[in-house]
Amino acid sequence: MWCKAASICKAEEMEMNGMRRGILIYGRYVSVVLRSAMQYRLSFFLMAAGRFLIAFNGFLGIYFLFSGFSEVKGYTYGEILLCFSIMQLSFALAECCANGFKKFSGTVKKGEFDRMLVRPVSPMLQVLGSGFDLGRLAPALTGVMVLFIGIKNCSVDWTVSRTAALLLMLLGGIFLFAGLFMIEAAVCFFSIENTECMNVLTYGAKEHGKYPIDIYGKGLMRFCTYVIPYTLVQYYPLQYLLGKTDKWQYAFCPLGVTAFVLLCYLLWRVGVRHYKSTGS
Amino acid sequence: MKKYISFFKIRFEVGLQYRSASIAALTTQLLWGIMECAAYRAIYASTGLEPPMEFSALVSYIWLKEAFLAMFNTWIATDGDIFSVIMNGDVAYELCRPVSLYRMWFAKSAGGRCATAALKCVPIIAVSLLLPRPYRLSAPRSLTAFCFFLLTLFLGLFVTVAFCMVVYAITLFTISPQGLRAVLTGAVEFLSGSVIPFPFIPQPVRGVLELLPFGSMQNVALRVYSGSLAGGEMLRAVALQLFWIVALVLMGKAICRTAERRIVVQGG
Numbered sequence: 001m002w003c004k005a006a007s008i009c010k011a012e013e014m015e016m017n018g019m020r021r022g023i024l025i026y027g028r029y030v031s032v033v034l035r036s037a038m039q040y041r042l043s044f045f046l047m048a049a050g051r052f053l054i055a056f057n058g059f060l061g062i063y064f065l066f067s068g069f070s071e072v073k074g075y076t077y078g079e080i081l082l083c084f085s086i087m088q089l090s091f092a093l094a095e096c097c098a099n100g101f102k103k104f105s106g107t108v109k110k111g112e113f114d115r116m117l118v119r120p121v122s123p124m125l126q127v128l129g130s131g132f133d134l135g136r137l138a139p140a141l142t143g144v145m146v147l148f149i150g151i152k153n154c155s156v157d158w159t160v161s162r163t164a165a166l167l168l169m170l171l172g173g174i175f176l177f178a179g180l181f182m183i184e185a186a187v188c189f190f191s192i193e194n195t196e197c198m199n200v201l202t203y204g205a206k207e208h209g210k211y212p213i214d215i216y217g218k219g220l221m222r223f224c225t226y227v228i229p230y231t232l233v234q235y236y237p238l239q240y241l242l243g244k245t246d247k248w249q250y251a252f253c254p255l256g257v258t259a260f261v262l263l264c265y266l267l268w269r270v271g272v273r274h275y276k277s278t279g280s
Numbered sequence: 281m282k283k284y285i286s287f288f289k290i291r292f293e294v295g296l297q298y299r300s301a302s303i304a305a306l307t308t309q310l311l312w313g314i315m316e317c318a319a320y321r322a323i324y325a326s327t328g329l330e331p332p333m334e335f336s337a338l339v340s341y342i343w344l345k346e347a348f349l350a351m352f353n354t355w356i357a358t359d360g361d362i363f364s365v366i367m368n369g370d371v372a373y374e375l376c377r378p379v380s381l382y383r384m385w386f387a388k389s390a391g392g393r394c395a396t397a398a399l400k401c402v403p404i405i406a407v408s409l410l411l412p413r414p415y416r417l418s419a420p421r422s423l424t425a426f427c428f429f430l431l432t433l434f435l436g437l438f439v440t441v442a443f444c445m446v447v448y449a450i451t452l453f454t455i456s457p458q459g460l461r462a463v464l465t466g467a468v469e470f471l472s473g474s475v476i477p478f479p480f481i482p483q484p485v486r487g488v489l490e491l492l493p494f495g496s497m498q499n500v501a502l503r504v505y506s507g508s509l510a511g512g513e514m515l516r517a518v519a520l521q522l523f524w525i526v527a528l529v530l531m532g533k534a535i536c537r538t539a540e541r542r543i544v545v546q547g548g
Contacts, residue, residue, distance in 0.1 A: 046459025053466025061475040067482045069327045072319075196304035200311050208315045215322035216315065 022125055029129025037134065048138040055088055055139035058210060059146050073215045078154030079242050081146050083234065084210035086166070089143035090173025090233070091206040092136060098178040100131020104185035114277050123272060127185065156242060165241045165251035172233035172254025177202060179257070179264035180228070186264070189271030205230055212238055232256045284383050288391035295395025306403055313346045313408065317415050332479040336418045337506035341477050343408040343417040344502045350396035351437050352498040354444065354468045355461055362389065363461070366451050375540065382536045385448060389441050421507030428514060432501040435521040439496045442528035443468075449532050452539035473499040479508060493528060496521040 037044045062084060066077040075083075095102070104127060107113050116126045156162060184198040205228075208216075213224050213235045224230040232253040240250040317339055324335055333341070362385055365371050374381060408417035420426035447464060451457040469475060471494035478486055478499055489495050500517045503509035509517060 043459040047462045050459070050462025050464075050466040053463065054469060057466065057470040057475045060470055064476055064481045064485075065323065068329065068332060068480060069323055070329075071326055072323050073326050197307060200308050204308070204311065204315065207312075208319065211319055211322070216318045220318075 022122065025121060026125060026129050029126075030132050033130070033132045034134060044135055048135045051135065052138040052141055055092075055142035058084065058088070058207070059142060059149075062210065072211060074244075075212055075215070075242075076154060078150050078152070080211060081150030082154060082156075082241070083212050083238060085143045085145075085147035085150055086169050086173060086238075087206055087209040087234065088146065089140050090170050091177050091202075092138070092140035092143060093170075094174045094177035094181065095136040096133060096140075097174075098128060098131075098181040099133040099136055100127040100129070101178075101181035101185035103131050105188045108188050111277060113275070117275075124268065154242070161248060161251060162241055162243075165237050168251060168254040169233050169237045169241070172237075172257045175261050176229065176233050176257045177205075179261040180205075182261075182264040182268050186267040186271040189274050201228060209234055229256060229260050283379055284387040287379075287384050287387035288394075291388045291391030292395045295392050296399065306400065309346045309349065309400070309404060310407055313342050313404075314411075314415060316342050321414060333477060333508055334506070335414065337503075337508045338477065339415060340417055340506040341502045341508070343404065344505060345474065345498060347401040347404040347408075348397050348433065348498065348501075350400055351393045351433070352440050352472065352474075353393075354440075354447075354465045362448055363451065363457050366448070366457065371452070371543065375543070381540060382445060382449075382533050386441055386445055389444060390437065393437060393441065418506070420505050421510070425504055425507055425510065428518070429501055429505040432504050432518060432521065435518065435525065436497045436499075436501050438525045439493060439521055439528065440498075442525055442532060443493055443497075445532035446528055446535060449535035449539055452536070452543060468494055468497075471495070472497045473502075477503070477508075479503075490517075491520070493524040496524045 059081070062077075062080055066080070070076070072080060100107075104113075107116075107127065113123070113127075116123045119126065151158075180198065180202050184202070187198065209230060213221055213231055221231060221235070224235075225232070236250040236253040239245040240248065320338055320342075321335070324331055331338075365374060371381075374384070377384070405417065408415075411417075420429060447460065451460065454460065471489060471492060473489075473495070478489060478495070481489065490499070496517070500509065500514075500521060504514055504517075
């Protein structure tokens, strides 16, 4: 896999800039990973079906809960579904592309990161490329389904700016979760065992972020704004999207995630510099 | 019988070795429980309708679910080696032993589950008893309710293990069990009442879910504790649990026997 990509790179290195070369190599990784997954087709589809079901359970839970209740703190059924689907979609997309970060503790333990460091390509690109996992996209299917059910069940007037707010929320969410996975990977540089506590911030946010964060109260709102900026991709733009506020600025809150991702990237860089092989 | 009790004991003691690794998992579970309670609190606060479960009963349900998670999870870490034994061909060694494959795996799985649950339930219950009022785990409804809680907890464990044994037996026919496991984990999660407690599910669906074997797993014990399930309804649920234990064990044994006769060991 590597030799092939390397020979192509050498031949074309002169005429390609770094960005294009990176995309090409990432594409090669994706195609190799996909082909190897397709060797176990049944297993792949069953795994994806399982992940789809788990996400779908979340929808069923909301569906049945709302057969007895009509609203949660002013949010209707359709509005909760919108919120749920946006979180599911952004998490699934982030997990699919940034799964390499999640598998990173294994990469370090097996000594594979040593090999990545001696190759003339950014280590992060290699971690991301080799970890690509299409099966993790299955919950996105639930996300899309629920998004349509949500749109049908709520009275949002879909103007251009509201649609833009929705897309920004998705994009911001993807980057936020990817940033969290990056922290999870960066933590491995310092301690290999303690990555489980990150699950609260990633899986926990996906699971409990199905409801707008303000229903959990002031304390959590603060944590989710100043410590990990979940509210920037969920609560604030959602207020604008659902027409609960006229402040159009709220639609652009997801852009603030850039700063968070930058911090995550710095942590990763510090980690790479700090890296000592586990020597296996 | 003695050898199977030993398998249970061995697995129980092995399970107790995982002590240090579970601190992070414990924190996760505690936060999870608090978040779930908080969400329900918001839902309860904004409705005029009579909720199908008292809030304190719901809180008890959530905390006990977290405390005994390891007992009722469809797939737990200590069961991993049953799957790997099937996958890597070591099942051939297991078949050489003068023990029944079914009973040995049953004892091992039950032992592993009990050990993990024993480690986790103490700190989770302790913390949940110390939390401020609306989030606190309340005492059981009555002494009888508590006794029945313990009884149905273990009956539920047997149903769960008996169901997993059916899955292991089916696994003997396939090469890669992860896919099957993933689909079942997804299905059982909802059908056993881990996503939302059964009382929140409206009637025709709920009636069906209660009859399925998955409704006899954690659902009964968690609701008996707080009195959400009591009286004749509770006795009916206990009878149903006993029925499913017998049915699933017979089914698992039958599949296991067929599989043992035509097992293919994949080299290695």
